Amino acid sequence: MGPVLILYYSRHGATEQLARAIAVGVEAAGATARIRTVPPVSSDPDAEQPDDPTTGPPYAILDDLTECSALALGSPTRFGNMAAPLKHFLDRTSGLWLNGALINKPACVFTSTSSMHGGQESTLQSMMIPLLHHGMIIAGLPYSEPALHTTTTGGTPYGVSHVTLNQNRALSEEEKQLCHAQGKRLAQLAGAINTMTTEKGKAV
Template identity: 50%
Template sequence: MMRPYILIPYYSASGSVEKMALYIAKGVEQAGLEARVRRIEPIGKGDALGPLYVAKEDIANCAGMILGSPTRFGQVAAAVRLFWDKTGDIWHSGEMIGKPGAVFTSSASMHGGQESTLLGMMMPMIHHGMLIVGIPYSEKAIHDTTKGGGPYGASTVTGDQYGHEMDGHERDVCIALGRRLANIAKKLQ
């Protein structure tokens, strides 16, 4: 039998969302599950020799999913939208029904639309029958962060004026999200 894993598919143009994915994976592994981190293929720039891209088998067989996208004008990146558009057969089969799902994002500016992006990323998960997992306010780092992280999912601001790096609180929120979703996935199994 296949060991349960949490799929962490993400699209990252500048590297910020990728860094978040790795911290989220750390939280998943702290909870005792495998974190399967996979890139979402960019539109028109596919590279067969590039990093591991998410495959339909990864999606259908996961115990849960934590999806990442940069914020683009307050919305999910086009590559992530295309990722979902290709999952009609998985939706039809009902493979994702009852599995936990969570989301994370990065923007270049403080008011770049992080919350609308996070909420928008949840819509396809809801259509797939997934159970949406957020971050409760009992997570201390949510109260301490000044540029990301909230109840809808992990987030960060990494534009020029913000130094391009997450702070410790934002990293803690990422780890907490991974750990929380993994623990819920274990309970559901």
């Protein structure tokens, strides 16, 4: 089974914290987490993509999507939508769509906002749309997760989220629990699909 790709854009570090907490859940399920980010976009159409950051994960390439067995996609909210750098990267995946490279791979989404009602759910839904076009299987968070009933910060059935209240970027305990649960669920789904595909191939 290939790695679980955790792909995100983060401006001030809050979304990155979610990504790393999801990775904990992925690896707790026995899978390998591959964390990648995307570069900022420039208003100059001829600007070259910057080199990989000196700290933190490298920038994603299309091969990361091809090689992964599952995807966790994250972005801060920009007016109720995903941030432009992540959209810019997804807009480059038409070749993968033509080849059906992502069909039947499980995926989840995550986001962060600086206010309680900052458009989290619409942002999560906006990130699902291109994944559905790719034929991916969306994995939300079921209400069997106790932290969904007790959180007073982030957390939605559409995917994990974080609220940066009063510039406090630390994840709440409920947010951490939901991230771990989301990562674990995603890895388990990837493993189950991989097993079914392998068994089907053997049967043929």
